[in-house]
Amino acid sequence: MYKDTAEGIEKMLKPEPMVIIEQPVVSKSPGMSPGIQSQDEEVYQKLLKEYIFDKSEKVVSIILDPSMILKADLALFRLLSEKKMKGILLCVGRPAEFYIELLRSKGFNQDFLFYLDTLTFSSPRKQQEPHSSNISYKHVFYYQEKQNMKQIPHPSDFTAIDVAFTSTVEEFVCNKSGGELFLLIDGIASHQLYLKPSSLGAFVHTLVSKARNWNITTFLLLTDGIDPILISTIKTFSDKIIIL
Amino acid sequence: MIRVSTGINGLNEMIDGGIPAGHSVAIIGPPGSGKTTFCLQYIWDGLQKDDHCLYISLEEEEDRLLQTAMNYGWEFKKYIDRDMLSLIKLDAFDITGTMDRMLSELPKLINKNGVKRLVIDPFIHIEMGFADDHKRRVNIYELIRRLAKTGVTTLITTENLEGVHSHFGILESIVDAVFLLQIIRSTERGALIYAFQVNKMRWSAHSKDIKPYAITGRGIEIYRESNVYWSEKE
Ligand SMILES: Nc1ncnc2c1ncn2[C@@H]1O[C@H](COP(=O)(O)OP(=O)(O)O)[C@@H](O)[C@H]1O
Ligand SMILES: [Mg+2]
Numbered sequence: 257m258y259k260d261t262a263e264g265i266e267k268m269l270k271p272e273p274m275v276i277i278e279q280p281v282v283s284k285s286p287g288m289s290p291g292i293q294s295q296d297e298e299v300y301q302k303l304l305k306e307y308i309f310d311k312s313e314k315v316v317s318i319i320l321d322p323s324m325i326l327k328a329d330l331a332l333f334r335l336l337s338e339k340k341m342k343g344i345l346l347c348v349g350r351p352a353e354f355y356i357e358l359l360r361s362k363g364f365n366q367d368f369l370f371y372l373d374t375l376t377f378s379s380p381r382k383q384q385e386p387h388s389s390n391i392s393y394k395h396v397f398y399y400q401e402k403q404n405m406k407q408i409p410h411p412s413d414f415t416a417i418d419v420a421f422t423s424t425v426e427e428f429v430c431n432k433s434g435g436e437l438f439l440l441i442d443g444i445a446s447h448q449l450y451l452k453p454s455s456l457g458a459f460v461h462t463l464v465s466k467a468r469n470w471n472i473t474t475f476l477l478l479t480d481g482i483d484p485i486l487i488s489t490i491k492t493f494s495d496k497i498i499i500l
Numbered sequence: 501m502i503r504v505s506t507g508i509n510g511l512n513e514m515i516d517g518g519i520p521a522g523h524s525v526a527i528i529g530p531p532g533s534g535k536t537t538f539c540l541q542y543i544w545d546g547l548q549k550d551d552h553c554l555y556i557s558l559e560e561e562e563d564r565l566l567q568t569a570m571n572y573g574w575e576f577k578k579y580i581d582r583d584m585l586s587l588i589k590l591d592a593f594d595i596t597g598t599m600d601r602m603l604s605e606l607p608k609l610i611n612k613n614g615v616k617r618l619v620i621d622p623f624i625h626i627e628m629g630f631a632d633d634h635k636r637r638v639n640i641y642e643l644i645r646r647l648a649k650t651g652v653t654t655l656i657t658t659e660n661l662e663g664v665h666s667h668f669g670i671l672e673s674i675v676d677a678v679f680l681l682q683i684i685r686s687t688e689r690g691a692l693i694y695a696f697q698v699n700k701m702r703w704s705a706h707s708k709d710i711k712p713y714a715i716t717g718r719g720i721e722i723y724r725e726s727n728v729y730w731s732e733k734e
Pocket of ligand 1: 530534536
C-alpha cells in the first residue's frame with residue numbers, strides 16, 4: 257500500500273488508520289486561497305446532510321456543477337473513510353497520481369483506496385518517481401498491476417476496465433474481507449469521448465449492476481457535460497439522487 | 501453422461517461442465533488467437549487426470565511444440581517418456597498420404613493405446629488440400645465419423661482471418677461443437693480484444709455469451725464474469 261513519508265504529514269494524521277484530520281491543513285496547501293478550505297467543508301457538510309448511509313441504497317448519483325467535482329470527490333473520500341469503507345476509484349477524468357497527490361496534501365491515510373487508472377499506462381512520465389525502484393509492475397494482458405492500482409492501457413478499453421474491476425473486487429472479497437465496499441467513477445463525462453451515450457449507458461449500467469450484486473455501493477458524479485438522456489437513464493437505476 | 505474438462509479456466513462453467521465424452525470440437529480463430537495454446541492446455545489437463553493423449557501436429561515439429569508447451573509451464577516430455585502422450589507430426593502438404601493415415605491408422609492407434617483426448621492442429625492445411633468442396637466435405641465427414649466410433653474426445657483447429665465462420669465453412673457443420681476465438685480490433689484505437697464464444701454444442705445448454713479471454717504465461721483464461729465492449733463512437 258501507499259506509504260506517505262512527506263515530512264510533517266505524519267504529525268497531522270491521527271494515530272488511528274483511515275481517519276482524516278479534523279483541522280484544516282491550510283499550511284500544507286500553498287497557493288490556495290483561504291476560502292477554499294471552508295468551501296470544502298461546506299460541500300462535506302452538505303453531503304453529510306443529504307447522504308444518510310443506508311445499506312439498501314447501492315447506486316448513488318450526485319448531480320453537481322463541473323467546477324464542484326474535486327470538492328465532491330474530497331468530501332466523499334472523507335465521508336467514506338470515516339465510515340471505514342474501502343473502495344475502488346475508476347480514474348477516467350484524472351490519473352491516479354493526481355488523486356494520490358491530492359489526498360496526500362489533505363493528509364489522508366490512503367489505505368482505503370484502490371485505483372483503476374486508465375490514464376497513466378501509455379503516457380510518458382514527466383520524471384521518474386524517487387521510489388520507483390521499489391515498484392514492481394506485473395503485466396496481466398488487459399492491464400498492468402502496481403501496488404495499489406491497476407493501470408488500463410486506455411480509457412476506451414472498456415473490456416479491460418471490466419476485467420480489471422472484476423478481478424479487483426474478487427481480490428478485495430478474498431483478501432480484505434469485512435467492511436463495506438464502494439466504487440467511485442470520476443469521469444463519465446470524459447468517457448463520452450470514446451463511446452456513444454447509449455453504449456456508455458449500457459456499460460455504466462452493467463458495471464453498476466455487477467457492483468450491486470457484490471453489495472458494493474457505487475457513486476456516480478453527474479455533471480452538465482453529460483448527455484441529458486444518459487443522465488436521466490442513470491437516474492432510473494439510481495437508488496438515491498443527491499443534488500449538490 | 502461423462503463430460504471431459506477442457507482445462508481452460510472459466511470455460512467448463514459455460515458448457516455444462518465440459519465436453520461430452522466422444523464428441524468432436526472445432527476451434528476456429530485467426531492466427532495468434534491461441535488455438536494451439538488451447539489444445540496444449542486441454543492435453544495438459546488430460547495428463548493431470550491420467551488420460552492417454554494424442555497430439556497430431558500438422559504444422560509445428562515435435563520439439564518445437566514441446567518448447568511452446570514449456571512456455572506455459574507444461575512439461576510434456578516426462579509424459580511422452582511414460583507413454584501417456586504421443587506427439588505425431590504429419591506432412592500436411594501430402595494430402596493423400598496424410599488423409600489415408602488419419603482415416604485408417606488413427607482410429608487403430610486410438611483404440612490400441614486407449615487414447616481419451618485427441619488434438620489435430622491445424623486442420624486448415626488439410627482442408628486446403630482438397631480439389632473441391634464435395635471432396636472436402638466427404639473426407640471431413642468420414643474422419644469425424646471414424647473418430648466418433650473410437651469414443652475419443654477431439655479438438656480440431658481451423659483458421660479464419662476474421663469473423664465467425666471458418667475459412668471453408670464445412671468443419672463446423674460436421675463436428676459436435678464449435679468454439680470461436682475472435683480477435684476484435686476496437687475501432688477507436690485499434691487495440692486488440694480477445695473474445696471467446698461457444699457457437700454450437702450438441703447435448704449441452706451452453707452459454708451464448710461472448711466473453712473476453714487472455715493468453716497468459718499460464719495459458720488461456722476466459723473471463724466469464726466480464727463482458728466484451730467495442731468502443732465505436734458515432
Ligand atoms: N507467455 C505468454 N504470455 C502471454 N501471451 C502469450 C505468451 N505466449 C504466447 N502468447 C500469445 O499467444 C499467441 C500465440 O498463440 P497460439 O496458440 O500459437 O495461436 P494460434 O495457434 O491460434 O496461431 C501469441 O501471439 C501471443 O499473443
Ligand atoms: Mg497454431
